[in-house]
Amino acid sequence: MKCESCDNEATVHDTLLREGAWVEVHFCEACAAKQGIAQPGASLNDLLTNFVLPQIAGEAAKRPKPAKARTPVCAECGFTFEQFRQAGLFGCPSCYTAFESLLLPLLERAHEGAMQHVGKVPKRITEAASGKESVNGARALAERRERLEREKLLRRQLDDAVKSEQYELAAKFRDQLQRLLDSSRAADPSRNA
Amino acid sequence: MAGRKNNPAPEPDPQGGNPDSGSGSERDPRAGGIPNGGTLGGAGTLAEWLTNGGEACDVVLSSRVRLARNLAGHLFVHRAAKDERERVLQTCRDWILGANVCDRIMWVDLHESPQLDRNLLVERHLISKQHAKGKPAGSGGAVSPAADEPRAVAISIPDERLSIMVNEEDHLRIQMMHAGLSLEECWKHVSAIDDKLEAGLDYAFSPKLGYLTACPTNVGTGMRMSVMLHLPALKVTGEIEKVKRAATDMNLAVRGFYGEGSDAIGDLYQISNQTTLGKPEGAVLTELQDSIIPEVIQYERHARNTLLSKRRAALDDQVFRALGALTHARLIAADEAMQLLSLVRLGVVLGIIPNLSVQAVNTLFLLVQPAHLQRVLGKEMDQEHRRIGRAAMIRERLTK
Numbered sequence: 001m002k003c004e005s006c007d008n009e010a011t012v013h014d015t016l017l018r019e020g021a022w023v024e025v026h027f028c029e030a031c032a033a034k035q036g037i038a039q040p041g042a043s044l045n046d047l048l049t050n051f052v053l054p055q056i057a058g059e060a061a062k063r064p065k066p067a068k069a070r071t072p073v074c075a076e077c078g079f080t081f082e083q084f085r086q087a088g089l090f091g092c093p094s095c096y097t098a099f100e101s102l103l104l105p106l107l108e109r110a111h112e113g114a115m116q117h118v119g120k121v122p123k124r125i126t127e128a129a130s131g132k133e134s135v136n137g138a139r140a141l142a143e144r145r146e147r148l149e150r151e152k153l154l155r156r157q158l159d160d161a162v163k164s165e166q167y168e169l170a171a172k173f174r175d176q177l178q179r180l181l182d183s184s185r186a187a188d189p190s191r192n193a
Numbered sequence: 194m195a196g197r198k199n200n201p202a203p204e205p206d207p208q209g210g211n212p213d214s215g216s217g218s219e220r221d222p223r224a225g226g227i228p229n230g231g232t233l234g235g236a237g238t239l240a241e242w243l244t245n246g247g248e249a250c251d252v253v254l255s256s257r258v259r260l261a262r263n264l265a266g267h268l269f270v271h272r273a274a275k276d277e278r279e280r281v282l283q284t285c286r287d288w289i290l291g292a293n294v295c296d297r298i299m300w301v302d303l304h305e306s307p308q309l310d311r312n313l314l315v316e317r318h319l320i321s322k323q324h325a326k327g328k329p330a331g332s333g334g335a336v337s338p339a340a341d342e343p344r345a346v347a348i349s350i351p352d353e354r355l356s357i358m359v360n361e362e363d364h365l366r367i368q369m370m371h372a373g374l375s376l377e378e379c380w381k382h383v384s385a386i387d388d389k390l391e392a393g394l395d396y397a398f399s400p401k402l403g404y405l406t407a408c409p410t411n412v413g414t415g416m417r418m419s420v421m422l423h424l425p426a427l428k429v430t431g432e433i434e435k436v437k438r439a440a441t442d443m444n445l446a447v448r449g450f451y452g453e454g455s456d457a458i459g460d461l462y463q464i465s466n467q468t469t470l471g472k473p474e475g476a477v478l479t480e481l482q483d484s485i486i487p488e489v490i491q492y493e494r495h496a497r498n499t500l501l502s503k504r505r506a507a508l509d510d511q512v513f514r515a516l517g518a519l520t521h522a523r524l525i526a527a528d529e530a531m532q533l534l535s536l537v538r539l540g541v542v543l544g545i546i547p548n549l550s551v552q553a554v555n556t557l558f559l560l561v562q563p564a565h566l567q568r569v570l571g572k573e574m575d576q577e578h579r580r581i582g583r584a585a586m587i588r589e590r591l592t593k
Contacts, residue, residue: 077268089362091272093265093397093405096412103409107402107470110410112444114471117403119414120384122391125398144395148266 003028074098147184154180240317240353240370243555247373251542252490254421254461254555257318258379259368260387261406261415265397269407270360275330278343278360285359286345288393294357294386295349302345303327309573312564315451318370319356320346322451328362355386362407363415365390374490376418376482380474403470413470418477420486421450425460425539426496433462436489443485444468450531450558459531459558464489497543512540520591524580530561530587537591549591557590 003010004026012032013024071082079091081099090096096103104115154177161170242255263269267281290300303311303324311325324346327339344360358366367390369383397405404415411417427433437447450461464486466477500508515536519525538554540546559565561583567573570582 077272079272087271089271089407090269090405090409092268093263093399096399096402096405096409107409107412111413111468111470112472114413114468116401116471117399117413118471119403119416119473119475120387121400121403122396122398123388124391125400148395152266 001026003031005031005034072099072102147180151177151180151184239556239559242354242370242372243559244552245372246551247371247375249374249487249490250372250551252422252424252493253374253486254423255318255370255372256375256379257368257370257419257421258376258383259366259417260383260404261363261411261417262365262367262387262390262394262404263397263406264364265395267364270362270364271328271407273330275342278330281364282343282345282359285357285365285394286347288390289347289357289359292389292393294347294389295355297350298355299348299350300345301348302343304341304343304345308340309564309567313568314346314348316559316562316564317353318451319348319353319368320358321361321366324358324361328360354382357390363411365394374420374482374486376420376478376486380418380478384474410467411469414472414474414477416469416474416477417465418481419448419463419465420481422462422464422486422489422493423460423535423538424462424489424493425535426500427493428457428460429500430496432492432496436492440464440485445481445485458528459535461531461535461558497539501543508543509545512536512545516540516546516591519587522584522587524577525561525584525587526580527561527563527566527583530583531558534558534561553590557587560586560590 001010002008006028008028008030010026011029012027071080073080074091074095075098076094077092079095079098081102084090084095084099090099107115154173158170158173158177161167161173247253247255264281264284267273268277270278270281273281286300290298301310301314303314303320304327308325311320314320315322315325324344327342327344329339330342342360344358346359347355347357349355354370356368356370358368367383367387369379369386371379371382399405403413406412406415424433424436427436440447444467446463446465446467448463448465449457450459450463464481466481468477515533519530519533519537534554534557537546537549538551541549541551541554560569563579566579566583566586569586574582
């Protein structure tokens with residue numbers, strides 16, 4: 001089979017969601033890379049940045065925008081300030097950033113007017129700030145965070161796909177997630193189950 | 194361990210214990226097996242804070258410092274579905290058990306523990322009532338009873354000074370409890386353990402707001418320091434209300450024996466800091482340990498001396514009536530027993546009742562609680578039988 005873009009032999013075959021319909025595509029390696037299609041062995045990060053993210057962004061753009069929300073929402077976990085008011089608890093650590101302006105008066109009241117932490121700081125923060133932390137340690141931490149971020153994104157995408165009954169897409173996300181988890185375990189034994 | 198159900202998903206057990214042998218697993222090669230409940234709750238082993246006196250032990254039972262910590266990149270517990278809670282639990286378990294935080298550590302998966310065991314841990318102040326019950330999962334996950342939600346506690350044994358709750362309101366609640374007035378030791382000890390944990394667990398932390406917690410009332414240091422005080426004389430003289438008002442004015446919380454929302458049964462009060470942002474741990478420590486708590490202690494001692502010098506006959510009468518009721522009752526409820534024990538404790542520390550140790554009375558405060566009583570007597574009982582059993586146990590312990 002020939003590549004769809006040039007005359008080379010097609011070695012990369014994939015199924016893509018194009019304008020709401022599933023289409024099979026066949027490319028040679030070079031053209032597949034240009035199209036941002038993952039090849040076996042391509043890093044998950046490439047896969048995400050070249051393929052999944054634009055697709056998600058495209059789909060999100062197609063969806064009708066909800067009416068302007070009256071209550072602020074945490075972009076990280078989708079928790080609203082209204083929900084916080086009811087529960088008295090935040091949804092995730094990022095809620096503190098998302099709701100910062102609304103939160104500060106509350107903190108002031110709860111903590112004798114203070115709005116700045118004083119006290120213990122995790123060693124990795126102080127060491128990173130003073131540049132003492134080893135390059136390896138910093139890299140490992142950065143990689144770990146990146147993996148966590150990717151894991152989170154994939155889980156959300158998997159959830160969305162299942163909810164909207166796009167099971168083929170869901171299966172893809174599931175497999176990607178599995179690969180990510182496997183590689184995390186290999187890279188980071190402390191996460192071994 | 195009556196009514197213990199089999200572990201629904203037994204993990205491979207490196208020590209070869211059987212699934213019926215209890216939900217607690219101990220990580221100590223010397224232990225050679227899983228304790229079958231004898232480690233906790235029996236009359237034989239007791240927490241360090243109950244058996245040691247410690248500084249100012251005539252008034253102070255125990256000091257406690259707890260730190261709230263969360264993992265970066267995870268939803269807070271109440272929002273997380275079951276599978277995410279499981280992942281957090283696994284990550285924390287792996288690290289806590291390997292981090293060498295104490296000589297011997299016991300891990301209890303609370304979602305697989307019988308209710309009686311969980312109540313036992315509540316009565317020993319090792320987990321909160323909320324943690325015993327569990328929290329309903331966040332939306333999106335499979336719906337299961339709150340009690341089945343993945344959560345656990347790690348406890349240092351046999352001293353029971355350290356307890357680490359996993360998946361309570363925050364991912365981690367690290368608690369250190371020592372006998373007597375010992376906030377400084379508790380703080381140093383718990384902070385060192387916190388250091389070991391943060392070496393492997395990526396805490397959610399912001400340079401501006403400090404340790405990020407599910408509830409903003411804990412954000413900053415995430416630290417709560419509390420002291421458990423026995424204040425019977427201030428109760429008798431009515432001056433306890435003044436202490437409460439003064440504490441509230443200083444942004445301190447005054448709570449009962451079992452924390453938030455509990456009554457001060459047995460005249461036991463916990464005083465703790467509320468402010469966690471903008472005040473370093475050391476400042477809270479100095480304020481409580483060097484100024485506020487010693488004042489309350491002096492106030493209580495002064496009230497006791499006043500009772501001794503001005504109302505001796507009435508005091509003796511109350512103390513001996515309490516002892517009489519405890520040694521002759523045939524049916525007794527836990528709250529009544531606590532109230533009488535409070536007067537007996539006062540009598541012991543003032544030298545009115547000879548031949549009885551404060552530790553023996555402290556221990557009874559714990560053993561009269563329903564779960565402990567049933568553990569000591571070795572069976573589950575209804576209320577009537579508990580009252581009979583409780584009266585018999587108290588008689589035996591106070592008259593031997």
